Amino acid sequence: MRSMPRNDPRQYDDLAAEWWRPAGTFALLHWLAAARAALVPPAATPGRVLVDAGCGGGLLAPHLRGKGYRHIGVDLRRTGLAQAVPHGVTAINGDVTALPLRAGGADVVVAGEILEHVPDLPGTVAELCRVLRPGGLVVLDTLNDTGLSRLITVTLGERLGLAPPGLHDPALFVRPGRLVAEFARHGVTLRVRGVRPSLTGLFRWLVLRRPAHGRRIVPVPSTAVLYQGVGTKIRGIEGRDHA
Template sequence: MWRSSHPESPRGRNDPAQYDDLAAEWWRPRGAFAALHWLAAARAALVPPAGRPGAVLVDLGCGAGLLAPHLEGKGFHHIGVDLGSSALLQAARHGVTPVRGDVLNVPLRDGCADVVSAGEILEHVDDLPTVVGEACRLLRTGGLLVIDTLAATALARFLAVTVAERIPGGPPPGIHDPALFVDRAALVRECAAHRVTLRLRGIRPSLTDLARWLAGRTERVRMRPAPTTAVLFQAVGRRR
C-alpha cells in the first residue's frame, strides 16, 4: 500500500485550521501544496491581460497568493480574499491586497471585479449557491469568472482522496471532504441564474512532468486537457 508523503492531520476533514497548521508549506515547490502551484499556473493561463487601467482581479480563497506570480505583467490589481490570517500575510508579501473574509459573504462591493478567480475553493464550501452568487455579484458586466474544482463523482472521490492523499504532490490527508465535491450541472445552473454561462473542460497533470517531478528533476508540472470533467475541471464564463 502507498503511504502518504504528508503527516496525518489530527483535525477533521476540510477543517480550515489545517491551512494554519501547514502555513510553512505554501511556497515550498515540493511541499504539501505543490499541486496548488500547478493549478494556479493553469488558472492564470485562462486570464487575458487587463482590458482597462485599474482593472481588478478578486481571488476567492487566495491562500498565500500562489496565483500572483502568474499574473505578473497582466495589469491587474490583485485582491485576495481568505479566512486564514497566516496565509494572507504571505499573500501580501507577494503583492496581493489581502482581505480577510468569508467567500459566503465577501466584504467587497457589487461589480468591483473585472475577473473573479475561484480556484480550488468550491469543493471546500457547503453552500455552493451562495458562493456562486457572491462570485457573480462581484463581477462587472462582461467580467470573467474562472474556476477550477473537483467533480462530485465516484471517480473523483477515488482519485483525489483515496489515491492522491497517499502520493507525493497530492493533497494533504484530510484537506478535502469528498461530500463537498461539486455537482457540475448545479454549478452551471447556478452561474446561469446570475447571467454567467460557463464552459467546462477537464484537466490533469502532464504525466511526463509528474514523473520528472517525482524523480526530483523539475519543480514545474504543467496541467493538460483531460478527456473528461469527471475528476478535476476548469470552468470559464463572462457575465452578460
C-alpha cells in the same frame, strides 16, 4: 498535524510553511494557479480589479504579473494572507460566502480550488457573481463529484501525497452540471473542460521530489476528476452590498 475533521480550514494554518515550497505539499496548487492564470487575459486598462476568492498564500500572483490587474485576495485564514502580501496581493480577511467587497466592482473573479471546500455552494456562487461587473470574467477550477474523483483525490491521493490527509471532504465535490446551473441563475454563462496534471510533472514531484517544469496541467476530454470553468456575466444581479 493536529487531528481535525475533514475540510477543517485550520489545517491551512498548520500547513502555512508549504505555500511557497516548490516541490512541497502544495506543488499541485502551483500548477493549477498557472493554468488558471493562462485563462485570464491582460487587463483592458491598467488597474482593473481581479478578485482572487480563497487566495490562500497568493499562488496566482506570479502568473498575473504584467497583466495589469490590481490583485485582491480574499481568504478565511490570515496565515495564508500574510504570505500573499509580499507577492503583491491586496489581502482581505473574509469568507467567500460573504465577500467584503462592493457589488459589480471586479473585472475578473477567480475561484481556484475553493468550491469543493465550501458547505454553501449556492451562496458562494451568488457572491462571486455579485462582485463581478456585467461583462466581467469568472475563472475557476474544482473537483467533480464522482467515484473516480473521490478515489484519485482522497483514497489514493492522500496515500500518495497528492493531498494532505483530511484536506478534502468528498461530500462537497461539485458536478459540472450543478455548477453551470448555479452560475446561470446569476447571469453567468459557464463553459467547462476537463484537465489533469501532466504525467512527467507528477513523476518529478512524487518520485524524484523535484519541481515540475513546462506545461504541468493539460486539457483532457473528460471532466470526471478535475475541471476548469470560464464564464462571462451577461447581466446584473440583485444582492447585498458590502463596504
